Amino acid sequence: MSTQDKMNVPIARTSLTEAEIQSVLAPLRSGWLVQGPKVREFEEKWSAFTGAKHSIAVTSCTTALHLSLAAQGFGSGDEAIVPAFTWIATANVIEHLGGTVVFCDIDLETFNLDVTQLETKITPRTKAILPVHLFGLAADMGSISQVAQRHGLCVIEDAACGFGSRYHGKHVGTLGDTGCFSFHPRKAITTGEGGMITTNNAVLAEKLRRLRDHGAVISDLQRHLGARPYLLADHPDAGYNQRMTDIQAALGSAQMDRATDIVAERQRLAARYDEAFASLPWLRTPAHIEGLEHGYQSYPCLFQPEAINPESISRINQARNAWMDQLQQVGISTRPATHAVHMLTFYREKYALKLEDFPNAWVANDCSISLPLFHGMSEAEQNYVIQQVLESQR
Numbered sequence: 001m002s003t004q005d006k007m008n009v010p011i012a013r014t015s016l017t018e019a020e021i022q023s024v025l026a027p028l029r030s031g032w033l034v035q036g037p038k039v040r041e042f043e044e045k046w047s048a049f050t051g052a053k054h055s056i057a058v059t060s061c062t063t064a065l066h067l068s069l070a071a072q073g074f075g076s077g078d079e080a081i082v083p084a085f086t087w088i089a090t091a092n093v094i095e096h097l098g099g100t101v102v103f104c105d106i107d108l109e110t111f112n113l114d115v116t117q118l119e120t121k122i123t124p125r126t127k128a129i130l131p132v133h134l135f136g137l138a139a140d141m142g143s144i145s146q147v148a149q150r151h152g153l154c155v156i157e158d159a160a161c162g163f164g165s166r167y168h169g170k171h172v173g174t175l176g177d178t179g180c181f182s183f184h185p186r187k188a189i190t191t192g193e194g195g196m197i198t199t200n201n202a203v204l205a206e207k208l209r210r211l212r213d214h215g216a217v218i219s220d221l222q223r224h225l226g227a228r229p230y231l232l233a234d235h236p237d238a239g240y241n242q243r244m245t246d247i248q249a250a251l252g253s254a255q256m257d258r259a260t261d262i263v264a265e266r267q268r269l270a271a272r273y274d275e276a277f278a279s280l281p282w283l284r285t286p287a288h289i290e291g292l293e294h295g296y297q298s299y300p301c302l303f304q305p306e307a308i309n310p311e312s313i314s315r316i317n318q319a320r321n322a323w324m325d326q327l328q329q330v331g332i333s334t335r336p337a338t339h340a341v342h343m344l345t346f347y348r349e350k351y352a353l354k355l356e357d358f359p360n361a362w363v364a365n366d367c368s369i370s371l372p373l374f375h376g377m378s379e380a381e382q383n384y385v386i387q388q389v390l391e392s393q394r
C-alpha cells in the first residue's frame with residue numbers, strides 16, 4: 001500500500017442517522033425537557049429490548065452505580081468487591097458513599113472477575129459485589145450469584161459496556177439486583193452522557209425512581225398527569241438529582257429502533273477481525289465462551305509476542321506501545337483495553353497496593369490493545385486496519 005492510501009480510522013465514531021439527529025427537536029419544541037414523556041418512552045424500549053421488568057434512566061452509568069448502592073443502604077464501613085481491571089468509576093462510587101473497595105483479580109481469558117478468587121475476598125463487612133461485563137462479554141453470573149446468595153450480598157452489575165451482551169440467552173443487567181448501563185459516546189447507544197438502571201425488583205425500582213429525583217414520592221410527570229398537579233410531593237429520602245433530560249432520551253429512544261441492527265453490525269465486524277487475525281500467534285483476539293453472546297462495545301486483544309510473565313511484562317509493554325505508535329502513524333487509533341484500577345494513584349496510595357497484588361489485571365493493563373470497532377465502520381476502513389495489523393512485524 002502506498003502512503004497516499006493512508007486512512008484515518010478512529011478507535012470509535014458516533015454513528016447517528018438523520019432521523020436520530022432530528023429526534024432531539026421534539027422535546028425542544030414541546031417544552032418538556034426533563035424526565036418527561038421521552039424518558040418514559042426510552043425506558044419502555046430499554047425494558048422491551050433487555051427483558052428487564054423496570055428501567056430507570058439516569059445521568060450516567062456512574063450515577064446508576066452510585067444510586068444502586070445507595071438504594072441498598074450501602075454506606076460507611078461497608079465493603080464492596082470489584083474487579084481490579086475495569087473503568088475507575090466502578091470503584092469510585094464505593095468511595096463516594098464512604099465504603100471500602102475490595103479488589104479481586106480477573107481471568108485473563110475473559111478480562112472479567114476471576115470467580116475462583118471471589119469467596120476469599122468476603123469478610124463480615126462485605127455488602128455488595130459489582131461484577132463488570134467488560135467490553136461486552138458477560139461475567140460468570142451463575143457463580144457470582146451463588147456466592148452472593150450464600151453470603152447474603154447484593155449484586156450490582158456494571159453493564160456499562162453490556163448493550164447486546166447475553167448470558168445464556170438473558171440480557172446482562174437482568175441477572176443481579178440491578179444492572180447499570182452507560183450512554184457515553186464510547187458505548188453502542190449514546191445520549192452524550194446518560195445511563196440506565198435495570199431491575200426485576202418492583203420495590204427497588206420505586207426506591208431508585210425516588211432517589212434519582214430528590215427523594216420525591218412521585219415524579220413531576222406523574223404529578224402533572226394526576227388529579228392535583230398544583231400540590232408538591234413528599235420526600236421520604238434525602239435523594240439526588242440524577243434525572244435524564246428528554247433531549248437525551250429522545251436521542252436514545254430513536255437509536256433503540258435499530259438496536260438489533262447495531263448489535264448485529266458490531267458482531268459482524270468482530271467476526272471479520274477474528275477470522276483475519278486467527279493465525280497471528282502474537283495477538284489474542286476476544287474470547288468466545290459457550291453460552292455468552294458478546295456485544296463488542298470494543299475489540300480488546302492481548303498482545304503477546306512472547307510468553308507473558310513478571311520478567312517479560314515491561315518488555316512486552318514497551319513493544320505494545322511501540323506498535324500503538326506505529327499504528328497511529330498510519331492513521332489507526334488504538335487504546336489499552338482499559339486500566340487496572342489498583343495501579344492508579346488514588347487506589348494505589350490509599351490501599352497501599354502493589355502491581356503484583358493483582359497480577360492478571362497488571363498484565364491486562366500493560367499488554368492489552370483495543371482495535372477500532374464501531375457500527376458505521378466502513379468495509380474500506382476495516383480492510384485498512386486488517387492490512388496494517390497483518391503487515392506489522394511482531
Ligand SMILES: *Cc1c(COP(=O)(O)O)cnc(C)c1O
Pocket residue numbers: 059060061062063086087089090132134158160161181182183184194195
Ligand atoms: C464507561 C464505563 C463506566 C462509566 O460510564 P459513564 O456513563 O461514563 O459514567 C463505568 N464502568 C465501565 C466498565 C465503563 O466502561
